[in-house]
Amino acid sequence: MKRIFFFLLAIILSISSFSQDSLFIRRIYDEALLRGHAHENLRQLCKDIGPRLTGSSEAQMAIDWSYEKMLSYDFNRVQKQEITVPHWERGNTESAWFKTNDGQLHKVHLLALGGSIGTNGLLDGEIIEFKTLEALKNSKASKVENKIVFLNQSMDAAQIQTFKAYGACYAIRGSGAVEGAKLGAKAVVIRSLGLPQDEFPHTGSMHYENDVHKIPAAALSTKDANMLSDALFKGKVNFFMELDCRDYEDVPSFNVMGELTGTKKADQIITIGGHLDSWDTGEGAHDDGAGVIHCLEALRILKVLGFHPQHTIRLVFFMNEENGNQGGQQYAQWVAAHNENQIAALESDRGGFAPRGFGIDGPDEYLELIKNFEALLKPYDLHIFEKGYGGVDIGPLKKHFPEIPLFGFVPDSQRYFDFHHAPSDIFENVNKRELELGAAAIASFIYLLDQQIR
Numbered sequence: 001m002k003r004i005f006f007f008l009l010a011i012i013l014s015i016s017s018f019s020q021d022s023l024f025i026r027r028i029y030d031e032a033l034l035r036g037h038a039h040e041n042l043r044q045l046c047k048d049i050g051p052r053l054t055g056s057s058e059a060q061m062a063i064d065w066s067y068e069k070m071l072s073y074d075f076n077r078v079q080k081q082e083i084t085v086p087h088w089e090r091g092n093t094e095s096a097w098f099k100t101n102d103g104q105l106h107k108v109h110l111l112a113l114g115g116s117i118g119t120n121g122l123l124d125g126e127i128i129e130f131k132t133l134e135a136l137k138n139s140k141a142s143k144v145e146n147k148i149v150f151l152n153q154s155m156d157a158a159q160i161q162t163f164k165a166y167g168a169c170y171a172i173r174g175s176g177a178v179e180g181a182k183l184g185a186k187a188v189v190i191r192s193l194g195l196p197q198d199e200f201p202h203t204g205s206m207h208y209e210n211d212v213h214k215i216p217a218a219a220l221s222t223k224d225a226n227m228l229s230d231a232l233f234k235g236k237v238n239f240f241m242e243l244d245c246r247d248y249e250d251v252p253s254f255n256v257m258g259e260l261t262g263t264k265k266a267d268q269i270i271t272i273g274g275h276l277d278s279w280d281t282g283e284g285a286h287d288d289g290a291g292v293i294h295c296l297e298a299l300r301i302l303k304v305l306g307f308h309p310q311h312t313i314r315l316v317f318f319m320n321e322e323n324g325n326q327g328g329q330q331y332a333q334w335v336a337a338h339n340e341n342q343i344a345a346l347e348s349d350r351g352g353f354a355p356r357g358f359g360i361d362g363p364d365e366y367l368e369l370i371k372n373f374e375a376l377l378k379p380y381d382l383h384i385f386e387k388g389y390g391g392v393d394i395g396p397l398k399k400h401f402p403e404i405p406l407f408g409f410v411p412d413s414q415r416y417f418d419f420h421h422a423p424s425d426i427f428e429n430v431n432k433r434e435l436e437l438g439a440a441a442i443a444s445f446i447y448l449l450d451q452q453i454r
Helices: 002-034 038-049 057-072 133-137 162-182 222-234 285-304 326-337 364-371 374-380 432-452
Strands: 076-089 095-100 105-107 110-112 123-130 148-151 187-191 217-220 237-242 246-260 265-275 311-318 341-347 355-361 384-387 406-411
Touching (some): 038 057, 038 432, 057 076, 076 326, 095 222, 105 222, 148 162, 162 187, 222 237, 265 285, 265 432, 285 432, 355 364, 364 384, 406 432
Parallel strands (some): 123 148, 265 341, 341 406
Antiparallel strands (some): 076 246, 355 406
16 A cells, blocks of 8 residues: 555656646746847847957957856856967958850859968969869879869758768868878869858868878859859869968967856756857857857846756857867866866757757767656657767867766757858848747756756
8 A cells, every 4th residue: 555655646746847847948938939138149249249260359259248248147157268279360351263265254252261271372273173072082193283173072962961961071171171282282172061052152170281281272152163063064174262361379268157056966067058159251140159149048047037956057158169179178178177077068059940859979878868858848849859969069078077968959950051151140040039949948958957867
């Protein structure tokens, strides 16, 4: 009889807990959708400050804005963590043309890749096309030497998960200049990593190797890449480009942090955040203005609703994800040096689109944990709770905390690569309601995680 009593009591308590959680999550969504700050905060970040390339004046203004914003929300222990970051500048606007055999000149839309060297004036030469990086690597030096390499690999539009399409051709951007230089190329131009056929080139980071000669690297808009490829099919083409990029010595910068201190396990920390920096084209609205605003708004909502977490929830605006990840790496070193106990981390860095769920990079026990959230979150169209990817900024935590679960916010991905690293990544291209729903989803997830993680 006693066993039956305790069994029934457990069921009643479980139903009561579910009901309380459900009501609190509804309050989260009401706050986000009816009294939310997310859209206005993103407007301020994009319009009053602008693009936030690491080392720029705009990046410093964004740091100051973030610090003051966290203070205004009365978060616990608002602070700046000093870090050292690279400093690269694009310089004057890029210029580029191509000329066909019949003498026709075509102006094209081009952006230097992040970290590229400049051309030291107008650079020109015959351009040669390769469809993949592997095709370039397998080519003979005699075919490439003293030419400009054109890597024209399209993102695979048949992929349902657009991040898979992006990952499949990322190498042309990351390694194209190195592989071209090994064969004697004088420059590399890649097809932008974007799905739309338009005139917006997409920048992004690339790298050099110390023992390989450095050559300029740039991205061509998809529309211009198609036009150039068609011209090459008909005959020889010369390409002309001028990049004014410059590298400077590393400079000091900051991660910005604010907390809700835990009531029972304050020494156990759940880190949430995104990256404050962006490329210098567009306004960094989706990448990653939306991500930092998601997490700022999530913490604001939890505080406004009087939530007192068991664990300390720390919001971090990371600096320098785009071209070095020094914010993420130095944060991980900092928490390890302070002997902190990091028990989980969550990142939002996939844009401000309609939320779909969360991925988990970590042990299977945490996958089972978040699957328990599904019944509470499914009414809000959150249905993805599966193995996935955490994020670039929180990734370095694994070096110091090998078993830590890293959670990645998963919004709808279909439009992300319309704007990723492009001049079109502006505030006007972020939907207010979708942004608010994302903040509510993250607040709800963190609320449940804090209650159930052990």
